[in-house]
Amino acid sequence: MKILKAYKYRLKPTDEQVNLLYRMAGCGRVVFNESLEMLLSIARKELSFVGDKKALYNELNSLLPKDRITLAKKFPSSAALNKHLTQWKKKTELSFLTEAYTDNLQQRQRDLRDRAVKDWCSGKRGFPVFRTRKLAHHSTLRFVNFPKYCRLEGRHAKLPNGLGLMRYYQSQPIQGLPKSCTVTLDPCGNWHLSILCEVEIEPARTGTGAVGIDMGVAKNMTLSNGVVYKGVSSFATHRDKLAKEQRRLSRKVRGSANWKKQKQKVARLHKRIADIRYDYQQKATTEISKTHAMVAVEALKVANMSRSAKGTVDDPGKNVRQKSGLNRSILDQGWGELRRQLEYKMTWNGGLLIAVPPHHTSQTCPACLHVSAENRTSQASFACVHCGLVENADVVGAINVLNRGLAALESAA
Ligand SMILES: [Zn+2]
Structure with a gap:
Protein backbone atom coordinates (compact mmCIF):
# COMPACT_ATOMS: atom_id res chain seq x y z
CA MET A 1 0.00 0.00 0.00
CA GLU A 202 3.10 -3.18 4.55
CA PRO A 203 0.03 -2.81 6.71
CA ALA A 204 1.20 -4.46 9.90
CA ARG A 205 -1.51 -5.53 12.28
CA THR A 206 -0.04 -5.64 15.71
CA GLY A 207 -3.27 -5.08 17.61
CA THR A 208 -6.51 -6.97 17.54
CA GLY A 209 -9.92 -6.25 18.92
CA ALA A 210 -12.14 -3.22 18.76
CA VAL A 211 -12.51 -0.19 20.97
CA GLY A 212 -14.87 2.76 21.23
CA ILE A 213 -13.75 6.24 22.27
CA ASP A 214 -15.69 8.86 24.16
CA MET A 215 -14.15 12.29 23.66
CA GLY A 216 -14.84 14.67 26.50
CA VAL A 217 -13.86 17.97 28.02
CA ALA A 218 -12.87 16.92 31.54
CA LYS A 219 -11.21 13.71 30.33
CA ASN A 220 -9.86 13.99 26.81
CA MET A 221 -10.50 10.36 25.78
CA THR A 222 -12.16 7.49 27.60
CA LEU A 223 -11.97 4.08 25.95
CA SER A 224 -14.68 1.43 26.18
CA ASN A 225 -12.20 -0.82 28.03
CA GLY A 226 -11.89 1.78 30.78
CA VAL A 227 -8.50 3.25 29.78
CA VAL A 228 -8.43 7.03 30.18
CA TYR A 229 -6.28 9.58 28.31
CA LYS A 230 -6.55 12.66 30.45
CA GLY A 231 -5.16 15.12 27.91
CA VAL A 232 -2.77 18.00 28.49
CA SER A 233 -4.98 21.14 28.33
CA SER A 234 -1.85 23.09 27.44
CA PHE A 235 -3.92 26.18 26.72
CA ALA A 236 -5.55 26.16 30.16
CA THR A 237 -2.21 25.78 31.94
CA HIS A 238 -0.57 28.58 29.95
CA ARG A 239 -3.58 30.90 29.97
CA ASP A 240 -2.35 33.22 32.74
CA LYS A 241 1.11 33.54 31.25
CA LEU A 242 -0.34 34.17 27.81
CA ALA A 243 -2.70 36.83 29.16
CA LYS A 244 0.22 38.51 30.94
CA GLU A 245 2.42 38.57 27.84
CA GLN A 246 -0.49 39.83 25.73
CA ARG A 247 -1.14 42.67 28.21
CA ARG A 248 2.54 43.59 27.98
CA LEU A 249 2.24 43.65 24.20
CA SER A 250 -0.78 45.94 24.29
CA ARG A 251 1.14 48.47 26.40
CA LYS A 252 3.97 48.78 23.86
CA VAL A 253 4.00 51.20 20.96
CA ARG A 254 2.69 49.36 17.93
CA GLY A 255 5.47 48.68 15.41
CA SER A 256 8.30 49.67 17.79
CA ALA A 257 11.34 47.43 18.35
CA ASN A 258 10.07 46.43 21.81
CA TRP A 259 6.64 45.69 20.41
CA LYS A 260 8.13 43.40 17.78
CA LYS A 261 10.21 41.64 20.41
CA GLN A 262 7.17 41.13 22.63
CA LYS A 263 5.11 39.95 19.66
CA GLN A 264 7.70 37.25 19.00
CA LYS A 265 7.46 36.24 22.64
CA VAL A 266 3.68 35.82 22.38
CA ALA A 267 4.07 33.89 19.13
CA ARG A 268 6.61 31.54 20.73
CA LEU A 269 4.26 30.89 23.65
CA HIS A 270 1.42 30.07 21.24
CA LYS A 271 3.69 27.68 19.43
CA ARG A 272 4.75 26.03 22.68
CA ILE A 273 1.11 25.47 23.67
CA ALA A 274 0.41 23.93 20.26
CA ASP A 275 3.55 21.76 20.41
CA ILE A 276 2.67 20.28 23.81
CA ARG A 277 -0.83 19.42 22.63
CA TYR A 278 0.41 17.97 19.35
CA ASP A 279 3.01 15.82 21.11
CA TYR A 280 0.37 14.34 23.42
CA GLN A 281 -2.01 13.70 20.53
CA GLN A 282 0.67 11.93 18.51
CA LYS A 283 1.58 9.62 21.40
CA ALA A 284 -2.02 8.82 22.33
CA THR A 285 -3.21 8.11 18.78
CA THR A 286 -0.14 5.97 18.00
CA GLU A 287 -0.78 3.87 21.09
CA ILE A 288 -4.49 3.40 20.36
CA SER A 289 -4.05 2.62 16.67
CA LYS A 290 -1.25 0.13 17.31
CA THR A 291 -3.22 -1.87 19.83
CA HIS A 292 -6.56 -2.11 18.04
CA ALA A 293 -7.85 -3.33 14.70
CA MET A 294 -11.01 -1.23 14.82
CA VAL A 295 -11.61 2.10 16.52
CA ALA A 296 -15.01 3.75 16.72
CA VAL A 297 -15.43 7.47 17.43
CA GLU A 298 -18.36 9.87 17.52
CA ALA A 299 -18.87 11.92 14.37
CA LEU A 300 -18.64 15.32 16.02
CA LYS A 301 -18.83 18.57 14.15
CA VAL A 302 -16.12 20.38 16.03
CA ALA A 303 -16.08 23.40 13.71
CA ASN A 304 -19.79 23.98 14.25
CA MET A 305 -19.65 23.47 17.98
CA SER A 306 -16.87 25.94 18.41
CA ARG A 307 -18.45 28.52 16.15
CA SER A 308 -21.94 28.55 17.67
CA ALA A 309 -21.13 30.80 20.61
CA LYS A 310 -20.63 33.85 18.44
CA GLY A 311 -24.15 33.72 17.05
CA THR A 312 -25.19 36.21 14.42
CA VAL A 313 -26.07 39.90 14.54
CA ASP A 314 -29.78 39.13 14.79
CA ASP A 315 -29.33 36.19 17.08
CA PRO A 316 -26.36 36.71 19.36
CA GLY A 317 -25.29 33.39 20.86
CA LYS A 318 -26.86 32.63 24.22
CA ASN A 319 -24.49 32.29 27.14
CA VAL A 320 -21.71 33.65 24.97
CA ARG A 321 -19.28 33.79 27.84
CA GLN A 322 -20.04 30.30 29.12
CA LYS A 323 -19.93 28.83 25.63
CA SER A 324 -16.71 30.52 24.65
CA GLY A 325 -15.17 28.98 27.79
CA LEU A 326 -16.37 25.59 26.62
CA ASN A 327 -15.10 26.35 23.12
CA ARG A 328 -11.61 27.02 24.40
CA SER A 329 -11.77 23.68 26.20
CA ILE A 330 -12.98 21.93 23.05
CA LEU A 331 -10.16 23.43 21.00
CA ASP A 332 -7.70 22.58 23.75
CA GLN A 333 -8.86 18.97 23.58
CA GLY A 334 -8.34 19.01 19.81
CA TRP A 335 -10.97 16.39 18.93
CA GLY A 336 -10.80 17.12 15.21
CA GLU A 337 -7.04 16.65 15.12
CA LEU A 338 -7.28 13.43 17.19
CA ARG A 339 -9.75 11.98 14.72
CA ARG A 340 -7.57 12.99 11.77
CA GLN A 341 -4.52 11.31 13.31
CA LEU A 342 -6.46 8.19 14.29
CA GLU A 343 -7.80 7.91 10.78
CA TYR A 344 -4.46 7.88 8.98
CA LYS A 345 -2.67 5.84 11.63
CA MET A 346 -5.37 3.17 11.56
CA THR A 347 -4.97 3.02 7.77
CA TRP A 348 -1.19 2.74 8.08
CA ASN A 349 -1.60 -0.14 10.48
CA GLY A 350 -4.15 -1.88 8.31
CA GLY A 351 -6.99 -1.12 10.72
CA LEU A 352 -10.23 0.77 10.46
CA LEU A 353 -11.65 3.94 11.97
CA ILE A 354 -15.44 4.23 12.05
CA ALA A 355 -17.32 7.44 12.85
CA VAL A 356 -20.76 6.83 14.30
CA PRO A 357 -23.76 9.16 14.80
CA PRO A 358 -23.36 10.79 18.22
CA HIS A 359 -26.98 11.19 19.40
CA HIS A 360 -27.84 9.80 22.86
CA THR A 361 -24.50 8.03 23.35
CA SER A 362 -24.45 9.40 26.88
CA GLN A 363 -28.06 8.48 27.71
CA THR A 364 -28.37 4.96 26.30
CA CYS A 365 -27.91 1.95 28.56
CA PRO A 366 -25.44 -0.42 26.89
CA ALA A 367 -27.01 -3.41 28.68
CA CYS A 368 -30.75 -3.00 28.01
CA LEU A 369 -30.64 -0.16 25.40
CA HIS A 370 -33.10 1.92 27.43
CA VAL A 371 -32.71 5.60 26.46
CA SER A 372 -33.44 8.23 29.07
CA ALA A 373 -31.93 11.50 30.26
CA GLU A 374 -32.59 10.20 33.79
CA ASN A 375 -30.02 7.43 33.22
CA ARG A 376 -27.42 10.12 33.60
CA THR A 377 -27.44 10.81 37.32
CA SER A 378 -24.53 13.28 37.16
CA GLN A 379 -21.78 14.43 34.83
CA ALA A 380 -19.63 11.51 35.96
CA SER A 381 -22.00 8.63 36.67
CA PHE A 382 -24.57 6.57 34.85
CA ALA A 383 -27.32 4.46 36.45
CA CYS A 384 -29.92 2.83 34.24
CA VAL A 385 -33.46 3.50 35.52
CA HIS A 386 -34.66 0.37 33.72
CA CYS A 387 -32.16 -2.42 34.48
CA GLY A 388 -30.10 -0.82 37.25
CA LEU A 389 -26.70 -0.93 35.51
CA VAL A 390 -24.27 1.42 37.26
CA GLU A 391 -21.13 2.55 35.42
CA ASN A 392 -18.87 5.52 34.82
CA ALA A 393 -20.68 7.83 32.38
CA ASP A 394 -17.73 8.26 30.00
CA VAL A 395 -17.16 4.50 29.80
CA VAL A 396 -20.86 4.05 28.99
CA GLY A 397 -20.51 6.62 26.21
CA ALA A 398 -17.48 4.78 24.82
CA ILE A 399 -19.22 1.38 24.95
CA ASN A 400 -22.21 2.82 23.05
CA VAL A 401 -19.86 4.26 20.44
CA LEU A 402 -18.17 0.86 20.10
CA ASN A 403 -21.52 -0.96 19.75
CA ARG A 404 -22.62 1.44 17.04
CA GLY A 405 -19.32 0.95 15.25
CA LEU A 406 -19.72 -2.85 15.36
CA ALA A 407 -23.32 -2.56 14.15
CA ALA A 408 -22.19 -0.37 11.24
CA LEU A 409 -19.56 -2.96 10.32
CA GLU A 410 -22.12 -5.77 10.38
CA SER A 411 -24.64 -3.94 8.23
CA ALA A 412 -21.90 -3.10 5.72
CA ALA A 413 -20.80 -6.73 5.44
ZN1 LIG B 1 -30.32 -0.70 31.36
Whole structure:
Protein backbone atom coordinates (compact mmCIF):
# COMPACT_ATOMS: atom_id res chain seq x y z
CA MET A 1 0.00 0.00 0.00
CA LYS A 2 1.26 3.50 -0.87
CA ILE A 3 0.75 6.31 1.59
CA LEU A 4 1.79 9.97 1.65
CA LYS A 5 3.98 10.95 4.53
CA ALA A 6 5.04 14.51 5.38
CA TYR A 7 8.42 15.48 6.79
CA LYS A 8 8.99 18.91 8.21
CA TYR A 9 12.42 20.47 8.64
CA ARG A 10 13.67 23.83 9.80
CA LEU A 11 15.43 25.76 7.03
CA LYS A 12 18.49 27.92 7.40
CA PRO A 13 18.31 30.27 4.40
CA THR A 14 20.97 32.88 3.73
CA ASP A 15 19.96 36.56 3.89
CA GLU A 16 19.83 36.61 0.13
CA GLN A 17 17.57 33.55 0.06
CA VAL A 18 15.30 35.07 2.72
CA ASN A 19 14.87 38.17 0.56
CA LEU A 20 14.01 36.04 -2.43
CA LEU A 21 11.54 33.93 -0.40
CA TYR A 22 9.75 37.08 0.76
CA ARG A 23 9.67 38.42 -2.81
CA MET A 24 8.25 35.12 -4.11
CA ALA A 25 5.64 35.00 -1.36
CA GLY A 26 4.77 38.63 -2.16
CA CYS A 27 4.20 37.81 -5.84
CA GLY A 28 1.96 34.92 -4.76
CA ARG A 29 -0.09 37.32 -2.66
CA VAL A 30 -0.41 39.81 -5.52
CA VAL A 31 -1.69 37.08 -7.82
CA PHE A 32 -4.09 35.76 -5.18
CA ASN A 33 -5.45 39.27 -4.59
CA GLU A 34 -5.72 40.15 -8.30
CA SER A 35 -7.63 36.92 -8.89
CA LEU A 36 -9.88 37.62 -5.91
CA GLU A 37 -10.57 41.14 -7.21
CA MET A 38 -11.71 39.53 -10.43
CA LEU A 39 -14.11 37.15 -8.65
CA LEU A 40 -15.51 40.02 -6.60
CA SER A 41 -16.28 42.10 -9.67
CA ILE A 42 -18.05 39.12 -11.25
CA ALA A 43 -20.04 38.61 -8.04
CA ARG A 44 -20.96 42.31 -8.03
CA LYS A 45 -22.25 42.07 -11.58
CA GLU A 46 -24.13 38.79 -11.10
CA LEU A 47 -25.83 39.98 -7.92
CA SER A 48 -26.43 43.49 -9.39
CA PHE A 49 -24.93 44.69 -6.14
CA VAL A 50 -24.41 48.37 -5.30
CA GLY A 51 -22.37 49.19 -2.22
CA ASP A 52 -18.87 49.12 -0.81
CA LYS A 53 -16.63 46.09 -0.42
CA LYS A 54 -17.63 45.46 3.18
CA ALA A 55 -21.31 45.39 2.27
CA LEU A 56 -20.54 43.08 -0.65
CA TYR A 57 -18.81 40.65 1.72
CA ASN A 58 -21.79 40.74 4.06
CA GLU A 59 -24.05 39.98 1.12
CA LEU A 60 -21.83 37.10 -0.09
CA ASN A 61 -21.63 35.56 3.35
CA SER A 62 -25.39 35.74 3.88
CA LEU A 63 -26.13 33.77 0.69
CA LEU A 64 -27.61 30.30 1.08
CA PRO A 65 -25.37 27.37 0.07
CA LYS A 66 -27.33 26.71 -3.14
CA ASP A 67 -27.02 30.38 -4.18
CA ARG A 68 -23.32 30.27 -3.41
CA ILE A 69 -22.89 27.30 -5.72
CA THR A 70 -24.87 29.03 -8.49
CA LEU A 71 -22.71 32.14 -8.19
CA ALA A 72 -19.46 30.16 -8.06
CA LYS A 73 -20.38 28.58 -11.39
CA LYS A 74 -19.99 32.04 -12.94
CA PHE A 75 -16.40 32.30 -11.70
CA PRO A 76 -13.58 31.31 -14.08
CA SER A 77 -11.99 27.92 -13.38
CA SER A 78 -8.48 27.82 -11.97
CA ALA A 79 -7.21 26.87 -15.44
CA ALA A 80 -8.89 29.99 -16.86
CA LEU A 81 -7.39 32.09 -14.06
CA ASN A 82 -3.98 30.64 -14.94
CA LYS A 83 -4.46 31.99 -18.47
CA HIS A 84 -5.20 35.49 -17.14
CA LEU A 85 -1.89 35.32 -15.36
CA THR A 86 -0.09 35.41 -18.71
CA GLN A 87 -1.99 38.62 -19.57
CA TRP A 88 -1.22 40.26 -16.23
CA LYS A 89 2.50 39.73 -16.74
CA LYS A 90 2.27 41.96 -19.81
CA LYS A 91 0.83 44.86 -17.80
CA THR A 92 3.53 47.37 -16.80
CA GLU A 93 2.43 47.60 -13.16
CA LEU A 94 2.55 43.79 -12.81
CA SER A 95 5.59 43.14 -15.01
CA PHE A 96 7.59 42.07 -11.94
CA LEU A 97 5.58 38.85 -12.04
CA THR A 98 7.58 37.67 -15.03
CA GLU A 99 10.48 37.03 -12.66
CA ALA A 100 8.30 35.06 -10.23
CA TYR A 101 7.97 31.30 -10.09
CA THR A 102 5.00 30.56 -12.34
CA ASP A 103 4.12 27.20 -10.77
CA ASN A 104 3.73 28.85 -7.41
CA LEU A 105 1.59 31.68 -8.81
CA GLN A 106 -0.72 29.18 -10.50
CA GLN A 107 -0.89 27.23 -7.26
CA ARG A 108 -2.09 30.33 -5.41
CA GLN A 109 -4.88 30.67 -7.98
CA ARG A 110 -5.84 27.05 -7.38
CA ASP A 111 -5.77 27.72 -3.63
CA LEU A 112 -8.28 30.51 -4.20
CA ARG A 113 -10.55 28.88 -6.76
CA ASP A 114 -10.39 25.21 -5.78
CA ARG A 115 -10.08 25.53 -2.04
CA ALA A 116 -11.15 28.89 -0.59
CA VAL A 117 -14.17 29.37 -2.88
CA LYS A 118 -15.25 25.73 -2.39
CA ASP A 119 -15.01 26.11 1.38
CA TRP A 120 -17.25 29.16 1.07
CA CYS A 121 -19.74 27.20 -1.10
CA SER A 122 -19.96 24.41 1.45
CA GLY A 123 -20.42 26.92 4.27
CA LYS A 124 -17.16 25.94 5.95
CA ARG A 125 -15.68 29.42 5.69
CA GLY A 126 -16.59 32.96 4.72
CA PHE A 127 -15.82 34.38 1.29
CA PRO A 128 -12.04 34.48 0.78
CA VAL A 129 -10.36 37.68 1.96
CA PHE A 130 -7.39 39.61 0.62
CA ARG A 131 -3.99 38.35 1.70
CA THR A 132 -1.81 40.73 3.62
CA ARG A 133 1.84 40.60 4.57
CA LYS A 134 0.87 40.33 8.25
CA LEU A 135 -0.33 36.76 8.25
CA ALA A 136 2.61 34.39 8.16
CA HIS A 137 0.73 31.41 6.84
CA HIS A 138 -0.10 33.43 3.75
CA SER A 139 3.58 33.28 2.84
CA THR A 140 3.34 29.70 1.63
CA LEU A 141 5.39 28.60 -1.38
CA ARG A 142 4.52 25.29 -2.95
CA PHE A 143 6.78 23.40 -5.32
CA VAL A 144 4.57 20.76 -6.87
CA ASN A 145 6.84 18.74 -9.11
CA PHE A 146 9.63 17.76 -6.74
CA PRO A 147 11.43 15.20 -8.92
CA LYS A 148 11.65 17.70 -11.76
CA TYR A 149 12.60 20.93 -9.99
CA CYS A 150 14.01 20.00 -6.59
CA ARG A 151 16.44 17.58 -5.06
CA LEU A 152 18.13 16.83 -1.75
CA GLU A 153 21.88 17.03 -1.53
CA GLY A 154 23.27 16.04 1.84
CA ARG A 155 22.38 18.79 4.27
CA HIS A 156 20.96 21.02 1.53
CA ALA A 157 17.76 21.14 -0.46
CA LYS A 158 17.97 22.39 -4.01
CA LEU A 159 14.96 24.62 -4.79
CA PRO A 160 13.97 26.24 -8.09
CA ASN A 161 13.63 29.86 -9.20
CA GLY A 162 17.11 30.98 -8.20
CA LEU A 163 16.77 29.86 -4.58
CA GLY A 164 19.52 27.32 -5.14
CA LEU A 165 20.89 25.14 -2.37
CA MET A 166 19.32 25.84 1.00
CA ARG A 167 20.63 24.42 4.24
CA TYR A 168 18.13 22.48 6.34
CA TYR A 169 18.27 20.62 9.64
CA GLN A 170 17.52 17.00 8.86
CA SER A 171 16.04 16.03 12.21
CA GLN A 172 14.92 12.65 10.86
CA PRO A 173 15.85 10.69 7.73
CA ILE A 174 13.49 10.77 4.76
CA GLN A 175 11.81 7.59 3.56
CA GLY A 176 10.15 7.11 0.21
CA LEU A 177 9.90 9.18 -2.92
CA PRO A 178 9.55 13.01 -2.53
CA LYS A 179 6.54 14.21 -4.56
CA SER A 180 6.20 17.86 -3.63
CA CYS A 181 7.38 20.33 -1.06
CA THR A 182 6.21 23.47 0.66
CA VAL A 183 8.17 26.30 2.19
CA THR A 184 6.38 28.12 5.00
CA LEU A 185 7.08 30.92 7.43
CA ASP A 186 5.98 30.38 11.04
CA PRO A 187 4.82 33.22 13.34
CA CYS A 188 8.23 33.21 15.04
CA GLY A 189 9.89 34.20 11.76
CA ASN A 190 11.46 30.81 10.96
CA TRP A 191 11.20 29.17 7.57
CA HIS A 192 10.34 25.48 7.27
CA LEU A 193 10.50 22.93 4.53
CA SER A 194 7.77 20.27 4.36
CA ILE A 195 8.41 17.39 2.00
CA LEU A 196 5.57 15.11 1.00
CA CYS A 197 6.84 11.62 0.21
CA GLU A 198 5.21 8.57 -1.24
CA VAL A 199 6.04 5.62 0.97
CA GLU A 200 5.31 1.97 0.32
CA ILE A 201 4.16 0.28 3.52
CA GLU A 202 3.10 -3.18 4.55
CA PRO A 203 0.03 -2.81 6.71
CA ALA A 204 1.20 -4.46 9.90
CA ARG A 205 -1.51 -5.53 12.28
CA THR A 206 -0.04 -5.64 15.71
CA GLY A 207 -3.27 -5.08 17.61
CA THR A 208 -6.51 -6.97 17.54
CA GLY A 209 -9.92 -6.25 18.92
CA ALA A 210 -12.14 -3.22 18.76
CA VAL A 211 -12.51 -0.19 20.97
CA GLY A 212 -14.87 2.76 21.23
CA ILE A 213 -13.75 6.24 22.27
CA ASP A 214 -15.69 8.86 24.16
CA MET A 215 -14.15 12.29 23.66
CA GLY A 216 -14.84 14.67 26.50
CA VAL A 217 -13.86 17.97 28.02
CA ALA A 218 -12.87 16.92 31.54
CA LYS A 219 -11.21 13.71 30.33
CA ASN A 220 -9.86 13.99 26.81
CA MET A 221 -10.50 10.36 25.78
CA THR A 222 -12.16 7.49 27.60
CA LEU A 223 -11.97 4.08 25.95
CA SER A 224 -14.68 1.43 26.18
CA ASN A 225 -12.20 -0.82 28.03
CA GLY A 226 -11.89 1.78 30.78
CA VAL A 227 -8.50 3.25 29.78
CA VAL A 228 -8.43 7.03 30.18
CA TYR A 229 -6.28 9.58 28.31
CA LYS A 230 -6.55 12.66 30.45
CA GLY A 231 -5.16 15.12 27.91
CA VAL A 232 -2.77 18.00 28.49
CA SER A 233 -4.98 21.14 28.33
CA SER A 234 -1.85 23.09 27.44
CA PHE A 235 -3.92 26.18 26.72
CA ALA A 236 -5.55 26.16 30.16
CA THR A 237 -2.21 25.78 31.94
CA HIS A 238 -0.57 28.58 29.95
CA ARG A 239 -3.58 30.90 29.97
CA ASP A 240 -2.35 33.22 32.74
CA LYS A 241 1.11 33.54 31.25
CA LEU A 242 -0.34 34.17 27.81
CA ALA A 243 -2.70 36.83 29.16
CA LYS A 244 0.22 38.51 30.94
CA GLU A 245 2.42 38.57 27.84
CA GLN A 246 -0.49 39.83 25.73
CA ARG A 247 -1.14 42.67 28.21
CA ARG A 248 2.54 43.59 27.98
CA LEU A 249 2.24 43.65 24.20
CA SER A 250 -0.78 45.94 24.29
CA ARG A 251 1.14 48.47 26.40
CA LYS A 252 3.97 48.78 23.86
CA VAL A 253 4.00 51.20 20.96
CA ARG A 254 2.69 49.36 17.93
CA GLY A 255 5.47 48.68 15.41
CA SER A 256 8.30 49.67 17.79
CA ALA A 257 11.34 47.43 18.35
CA ASN A 258 10.07 46.43 21.81
CA TRP A 259 6.64 45.69 20.41
CA LYS A 260 8.13 43.40 17.78
CA LYS A 261 10.21 41.64 20.41
CA GLN A 262 7.17 41.13 22.63
CA LYS A 263 5.11 39.95 19.66
CA GLN A 264 7.70 37.25 19.00
CA LYS A 265 7.46 36.24 22.64
CA VAL A 266 3.68 35.82 22.38
CA ALA A 267 4.07 33.89 19.13
CA ARG A 268 6.61 31.54 20.73
CA LEU A 269 4.26 30.89 23.65
CA HIS A 270 1.42 30.07 21.24
CA LYS A 271 3.69 27.68 19.43
CA ARG A 272 4.75 26.03 22.68
CA ILE A 273 1.11 25.47 23.67
CA ALA A 274 0.41 23.93 20.26
CA ASP A 275 3.55 21.76 20.41
CA ILE A 276 2.67 20.28 23.81
CA ARG A 277 -0.83 19.42 22.63
CA TYR A 278 0.41 17.97 19.35
CA ASP A 279 3.01 15.82 21.11
CA TYR A 280 0.37 14.34 23.42
CA GLN A 281 -2.01 13.70 20.53
CA GLN A 282 0.67 11.93 18.51
CA LYS A 283 1.58 9.62 21.40
CA ALA A 284 -2.02 8.82 22.33
CA THR A 285 -3.21 8.11 18.78
CA THR A 286 -0.14 5.97 18.00
CA GLU A 287 -0.78 3.87 21.09
CA ILE A 288 -4.49 3.40 20.36
CA SER A 289 -4.05 2.62 16.67
CA LYS A 290 -1.25 0.13 17.31
CA THR A 291 -3.22 -1.87 19.83
CA HIS A 292 -6.56 -2.11 18.04
CA ALA A 293 -7.85 -3.33 14.70
CA MET A 294 -11.01 -1.23 14.82
CA VAL A 295 -11.61 2.10 16.52
CA ALA A 296 -15.01 3.75 16.72
CA VAL A 297 -15.43 7.47 17.43
CA GLU A 298 -18.36 9.87 17.52
CA ALA A 299 -18.87 11.92 14.37
CA LEU A 300 -18.64 15.32 16.02
CA LYS A 301 -18.83 18.57 14.15
CA VAL A 302 -16.12 20.38 16.03
CA ALA A 303 -16.08 23.40 13.71
CA ASN A 304 -19.79 23.98 14.25
CA MET A 305 -19.65 23.47 17.98
CA SER A 306 -16.87 25.94 18.41
CA ARG A 307 -18.45 28.52 16.15
CA SER A 308 -21.94 28.55 17.67
CA ALA A 309 -21.13 30.80 20.61
CA LYS A 310 -20.63 33.85 18.44
CA GLY A 311 -24.15 33.72 17.05
CA THR A 312 -25.19 36.21 14.42
CA VAL A 313 -26.07 39.90 14.54
CA ASP A 314 -29.78 39.13 14.79
CA ASP A 315 -29.33 36.19 17.08
CA PRO A 316 -26.36 36.71 19.36
CA GLY A 317 -25.29 33.39 20.86
CA LYS A 318 -26.86 32.63 24.22
CA ASN A 319 -24.49 32.29 27.14
CA VAL A 320 -21.71 33.65 24.97
CA ARG A 321 -19.28 33.79 27.84
CA GLN A 322 -20.04 30.30 29.12
CA LYS A 323 -19.93 28.83 25.63
CA SER A 324 -16.71 30.52 24.65
CA GLY A 325 -15.17 28.98 27.79
CA LEU A 326 -16.37 25.59 26.62
CA ASN A 327 -15.10 26.35 23.12
CA ARG A 328 -11.61 27.02 24.40
CA SER A 329 -11.77 23.68 26.20
CA ILE A 330 -12.98 21.93 23.05
CA LEU A 331 -10.16 23.43 21.00
CA ASP A 332 -7.70 22.58 23.75
CA GLN A 333 -8.86 18.97 23.58
CA GLY A 334 -8.34 19.01 19.81
CA TRP A 335 -10.97 16.39 18.93
CA GLY A 336 -10.80 17.12 15.21
CA GLU A 337 -7.04 16.65 15.12
CA LEU A 338 -7.28 13.43 17.19
CA ARG A 339 -9.75 11.98 14.72
CA ARG A 340 -7.57 12.99 11.77
CA GLN A 341 -4.52 11.31 13.31
CA LEU A 342 -6.46 8.19 14.29
CA GLU A 343 -7.80 7.91 10.78
CA TYR A 344 -4.46 7.88 8.98
CA LYS A 345 -2.67 5.84 11.63
CA MET A 346 -5.37 3.17 11.56
CA THR A 347 -4.97 3.02 7.77
CA TRP A 348 -1.19 2.74 8.08
CA ASN A 349 -1.60 -0.14 10.48
CA GLY A 350 -4.15 -1.88 8.31
CA GLY A 351 -6.99 -1.12 10.72
CA LEU A 352 -10.23 0.77 10.46
CA LEU A 353 -11.65 3.94 11.97
CA ILE A 354 -15.44 4.23 12.05
CA ALA A 355 -17.32 7.44 12.85
CA VAL A 356 -20.76 6.83 14.30
CA PRO A 357 -23.76 9.16 14.80
CA PRO A 358 -23.36 10.79 18.22
CA HIS A 359 -26.98 11.19 19.40
CA HIS A 360 -27.84 9.80 22.86
CA THR A 361 -24.50 8.03 23.35
CA SER A 362 -24.45 9.40 26.88
CA GLN A 363 -28.06 8.48 27.71
CA THR A 364 -28.37 4.96 26.30
CA CYS A 365 -27.91 1.95 28.56
CA PRO A 366 -25.44 -0.42 26.89
CA ALA A 367 -27.01 -3.41 28.68
CA CYS A 368 -30.75 -3.00 28.01
CA LEU A 369 -30.64 -0.16 25.40
CA HIS A 370 -33.10 1.92 27.43
CA VAL A 371 -32.71 5.60 26.46
CA SER A 372 -33.44 8.23 29.07
CA ALA A 373 -31.93 11.50 30.26
CA GLU A 374 -32.59 10.20 33.79
CA ASN A 375 -30.02 7.43 33.22
CA ARG A 376 -27.42 10.12 33.60
CA THR A 377 -27.44 10.81 37.32
CA SER A 378 -24.53 13.28 37.16
CA GLN A 379 -21.78 14.43 34.83
CA ALA A 380 -19.63 11.51 35.96
CA SER A 381 -22.00 8.63 36.67
CA PHE A 382 -24.57 6.57 34.85
CA ALA A 383 -27.32 4.46 36.45
CA CYS A 384 -29.92 2.83 34.24
CA VAL A 385 -33.46 3.50 35.52
CA HIS A 386 -34.66 0.37 33.72
CA CYS A 387 -32.16 -2.42 34.48
CA GLY A 388 -30.10 -0.82 37.25
CA LEU A 389 -26.70 -0.93 35.51
CA VAL A 390 -24.27 1.42 37.26
CA GLU A 391 -21.13 2.55 35.42
CA ASN A 392 -18.87 5.52 34.82
CA ALA A 393 -20.68 7.83 32.38
CA ASP A 394 -17.73 8.26 30.00
CA VAL A 395 -17.16 4.50 29.80
CA VAL A 396 -20.86 4.05 28.99
CA GLY A 397 -20.51 6.62 26.21
CA ALA A 398 -17.48 4.78 24.82
CA ILE A 399 -19.22 1.38 24.95
CA ASN A 400 -22.21 2.82 23.05
CA VAL A 401 -19.86 4.26 20.44
CA LEU A 402 -18.17 0.86 20.10
CA ASN A 403 -21.52 -0.96 19.75
CA ARG A 404 -22.62 1.44 17.04
CA GLY A 405 -19.32 0.95 15.25
CA LEU A 406 -19.72 -2.85 15.36
CA ALA A 407 -23.32 -2.56 14.15
CA ALA A 408 -22.19 -0.37 11.24
CA LEU A 409 -19.56 -2.96 10.32
CA GLU A 410 -22.12 -5.77 10.38
CA SER A 411 -24.64 -3.94 8.23
CA ALA A 412 -21.90 -3.10 5.72
CA ALA A 413 -20.80 -6.73 5.44
ZN1 LIG B 1 -30.32 -0.70 31.36
